[in-house]
Amino acid sequence: MKQNSRLQRDAAHTEGQSETTAQTHQQSTTQGAAEFASPEALLRYDATQTPVPPQVAERLRASLATEPVKPTAWWRRILGR
Amino acid sequence: MSFPSRYSSASPSPPAPEAQACGGDASFQTVYAAHASAVYYLALRLLGQPALAEDVTHDVFLKVFRALDTFRGDSAIRTWLYQITLNQCRNHRAAWNQRTMVTNADEILEGGTSSPESGPIRVLETKELGERIRTTLDQLLPDQRLVLLLAADEQLSYDEIALITEQSPDSVRGKLHRARKAFAQRFPKTA
Numbered sequence: 001m002k003q004n005s006r007l008q009r010d011a012a013h014t015e016g017q018s019e020t021t022a023q024t025h026q027q028s029t030t031q032g033a034a035e036f037a038s039p040e041a042l043l044r045y046d047a048t049q050t051p052v053p054p055q056v057a058e059r060l061r062a063s064l065a066t067e068p069v070k071p072t073a074w075w076r077r078i079l080g081r
Numbered sequence: 082m083s084f085p086s087r088y089s090s091a092s093p094s095p096p097a098p099e100a101q102a103c104g105g106d107a108s109f110q111t112v113y114a115a116h117a118s119a120v121y122y123l124a125l126r127l128l129g130q131p132a133l134a135e136d137v138t139h140d141v142f143l144k145v146f147r148a149l150d151t152f153r154g155d156s157a158i159r160t161w162l163y164q165i166t167l168n169q170c171r172n173h174r175a176a177w178n179q180r181t182m183v184t185n186a187d188e189i190l191e192g193g194t195s196s197p198e199s200g201p202i203r204v205l206e207t208k209e210l211g212e213r214i215r216t217t218l219d220q221l222l223p224d225q226r227l228v229l230l231l232a233a234d235e236q237l238s239y240d241e242i243a244l245i246t247e248q249s250p251d252s253v254r255g256k257l258h259r260a261r262k263a264f265a266q267r268f269p270k271t272a
């Protein structure tokens with residue numbers, strides 16, 4: 001309940017701030033109270049709680065293992081980089 | 082394989098052990114460590130299904146691995162990654178819809194019933210807050226949902242969001258304003 005009202009207040013507050021950059025929205029309160037200054041702050045918190053499943057890296061490793069090795073460009077061989 | 086210095090300097094520390102599990106060289110692992118979470122989260126909230134988000138994340142970084150040498154650095158790497166992610170999301174959504182339509186048609190022909198999608202993995206993914214956010218995002222217009230998700234990334238400016246979404250910065254601001262308002266109105270008060 002409190003969280004929602006905070007979001008509504010924040011949305012109303014930002015109505016006149018169309019020039020505000022995305023970087024200015026900060027999570028405003030403690031994790032325990034779970035109050036957020038804006039929907040973006042809420043989403044940022046949600047993102048931190050959403051790790052990439054480890055099987056993605058495992059699948060990627062398997063896929064990369066089958067990728068052909070790219071030949072080094074001639075200019076890289078000459079320049080040594 | 083090497084990165085333009087501008088991007089390799091974004092994450093100077095060596096890649097985390099979990100990123101090393103993805104394979105590739107150190108440069109690629111650094112990119113994966115720095116951006117995989119953002120790519121996965123965007124895909125998850127756009128597509129709404131963890132399995133699809135995993136597929137998209139895998140495919141995005143496979144493309145990155147293949148195209149890293151051709152990345153010119155005209156934009157920030159996060160911007161480039163998000164552009165690839167959006168393309169992959171569109172492709173996966175189209176393929177998913179096609180498969181679902183075929184499946185439904187088969188079920189109708191066979192007289193079968195669809196099985197419920199719920200299960201332990203689904204429950205683990207849709208924790209209370211995540212589920213409420215997903216439900217709320219689903220109620221927004223697609224453009225609003227995308228702009229809001231991108232604006233939540235503090236690494237992106239309005240200009241970069243405009244570049245990713247192929248619209249003007251003014252349009253981004255307008256949509257973001259409406260998206261904030263719509264999200265706040267629809268976000269459920271209780272779980």
